[in-house]
Amino acid sequence: MFNAALQQHLNGEGTTVAYCWRLTAPSGLSLGFTTHDHAITLLGKTYEPGIGLDGTQAMAQSNFQAGQEEALGFLSSDSLEEEELAAGLWDNAEVEVFLVNWQEPEQHELLRRGSLGEVSRDRNVFRAEFRSLAARLSEPKGRELSHQCHADLGDTKCSVDLNDPAYARRVDVVRQEAGNRLVIEDNTDVSAGWWSFGRLTFHTGPYTNQPLHIAGHIQEQGEDKITLWSPLIMELDYPLDATITTGCDKKWGTCQGKFQNSQNFRGFPHIPGNDFILAGPDAQSAANNGGKLVG
Known part of the structure; x- marks a missing residue:
């Protein structure tokens, strides 16, 4: 439910609102930026004023496709450095966007939540793609018919214990x-x-x-x-x-030999390839006896 006090403020004749962006990197480091010209303290976090970070126009799709939005920032910000962006330290960082009354910060509302995507640079300005939660709906789901395993090493489908000293x-x-x-x-x-x-x-x-x-x-x-x-x-x-x-190349032989985990292999190692499917029968071959080819 939208913050009632903030809604009342927005319904007034004049407003004193600003946007606040909170970025949380995979390492746990968190930074805050605001479009206001003074620092704002919100939920125990200080949001830097000025040119640290800003947002472009956001576009939402009605068919559950990911929306389009960018975060713009200047590399002169003391908190967000060009080297850190180029090194990927902020890839997939969690992003939270708040609308806040800068005179009464307790009047705030979380507008959007998502993650940072591709980051590009143009001179002293960077552009970071903002991926909304709807972007996850476009990710492939379910099993795929392929020779390689579709599980990730160590997840619940794989079940390999990566805390084992061998791994x-x-x-x-x-x-x-x-x-x-x-x-x-x-x-x-x-x-x-x-x-x-x-x-x-x-x-x-x-x-x-x-x-x-x-x-x-x-x-x-x-x-x-x-x-x-x-x-x-x-x-x-x-x-x-x-x-x-350690890692896994998702092949059947690796799963069987390196991890002794063939019972949890999530691929289809014996699925016929294109050459087999396109090949015609050989009447002279003793292998064409109707028996199974594997096992």
């Missing part, structure tokens, strides 16, 4: 090599490729609690080296304490 452990990241390759220690009992497609989470530094996706894992000259999908833009002081978690 996750604390490590020291000792240095960074060219590009986005990192060298880790405390990792001598696994084979090359074990951490491929996994995640690395730092416990200190600017990437704290921000899961970083691992593209590959090799062993070279007695050292374990992982390559991240995205480069590390923020400057880091090594060594750094981190947790590394």
Whole structure:
């Protein structure tokens, strides 16, 4: 129900309202911005005034498609830095938009809730896509007929326990090599490729609690080296304490051999491929006996 006091204020001849934006990053860091020219304290949070963040016109669809809206911000804001945006620290950040009477902040109403999507930059201005909750309705649901598993490693469908020391452990990241390759220690009992497609989470530094996706894992000259999908833009002081978690390429052989979890495999490894479907029968082959091909 809409805030009665705020509604009464809006019905008056003059209003003193402003928009407040609250951003909460996956790391837990929270920032507040307002369109008002003075700071506003709302629900124990201080919202910065001026040019920190603003919103464009919002468009809502009647057929449950995601609405279109952008958040505009200036990189001169002391709280929101260009490096943090480029490093992806604010990707998928939770966004809450309030309408508030800046003279009486207890008169407020939550207008929209969603998340930040794609972020682009134009000189000293950034544009962040605002994804409403309706955007989730356009995500694929249900099972897909594919050779690969559609479950995520460690979720309820997969059931692999990622707290098992075999699949996750604390490590020291000792240095960074060219590009986005990192060298880790405390990792001598696994084979090359074990951490491929996994995640690395730092416990200190600017990437704290921000899961970083691992593209590959090799062993070279007695050292374990992982390559991240995205480069590390923020400057880091090594060594750094981190947790590394193994990954899965969603193939049947990996599920069976690496995790011994074939009973929970959510793909269809024996589904016929295009070549099989398009191939005609061979009358001379002893395999055409009507028997099953697998198992």
